[in-house]
Amino acid sequence: MHFWIVWVFVFLVPFVYVFLVGASAFKAKKVDELSRGNYFDAVKTMVTAAGVAIAIVAAGFQQKFSAPVWILRWATVCLSLCVMFSVTTMLEMSRSYEQARRQRDQPVRVRNFISVLVLGYLSLVSFLLGFAYLARLTFYM
Structure with a gap:
């Protein structure tokens, strides 16, 4: 299997989702506390899952692993x-x-919106790549 296909998939799908869906959401320009809470929950879940996976990989380093x-x-x-x-x-x-x-009646600034989208994209891509590498380990077991 060519791993570059996984790389293209991992970079392209989040890009399409984050920027196209995010750009369409920018038209509303309203600040919604419920959606902010949902995004926070998603980002916190990525942090937790990545932290647990790093701990598992670190435990794998201590044993003789083929x-x-x-x-890793x-x-x-x-x-x-x-x-x-x-x-x-x-x-x-x-x-x-x-x-x-x-700024209650002012629209959301484009710079703030783009910076959140870029950081969210980078965190999602690095999360997917990390787990893609872990999934690749199954070919060596």
């Missing part, structure tokens, strides 16, 4: 990046939400 080490390293790097980007996404979302709440 899988190539580079797969790339999975760990991608999942660590996911945690960092996800936390940054939550901070940027909170900052943008507070700024939009202060």
Whole structure:
């Protein structure tokens, strides 16, 4: 199996979802606390899942494992990046939400919207890549 197909899929699907769906949602320009809470829950779930996966990979490093080490390293790097980007996404979302709440009748700034979309995209892609590398381990067992 060619792993580059997985790379294209992992980069393309979140790109289409985050930017096309996010761009269509920008037309509303309304700040909704319920949707913000839903996005926070999704990002927190990615942080938790990536953290658990990193712990499992770290436990695998301590035992004699027949899988190539580079797969474990790339999975760990991608999942660590996911945690960092996800936390940054939550901070940027909170900052943008507070700024939009202060300016009640003003539309959401494009810069804030794009920065949240880019950070969300990077966290989702690194999450999917990390788990794609972990799924690749099954071919070596």
